[in-house]
Amino acid sequence: MAIDWDADVLGAVMSVFGEGDRSVPASLPTYTPRGGTPFPLPDAVYDEQYTRVIQEGEGSEVSTTGPVIGVREAVFTAAGQPQPRQGDKVFVPSKPQLYLIQDVQPDSHGHILLILIEARS
Known part of the structure; x- marks a missing residue:
């Protein structure tokens, strides 16, 4: 039996930890594709202090800390939008801050x- 990751896991978990309140649309993060129309990101999980470890080769590592936002692929599909791309923008009202997407990391x-x-x- 295949697992429907979005319906059975992601939707439930991200609705608990996600930014904003669905009944207050202005509280939701907003995604703006380059040259496209902005749309809300319900259930997006924002983390201001996400730490990444980058392998530099020959056993050395560099760690960086910065903002990330986790989103569901299904939100883009349901909105009829293309998948996120580097250079698109996200506004997080709880900060309030506008961000550029530096990297897109899907988990399959x-x-x-x-x-x-x-x-x-």
């Missing part, structure tokens, strides 16, 4: 981690 189970950097005004 319907979750996508977006590595963010602050957008310059």
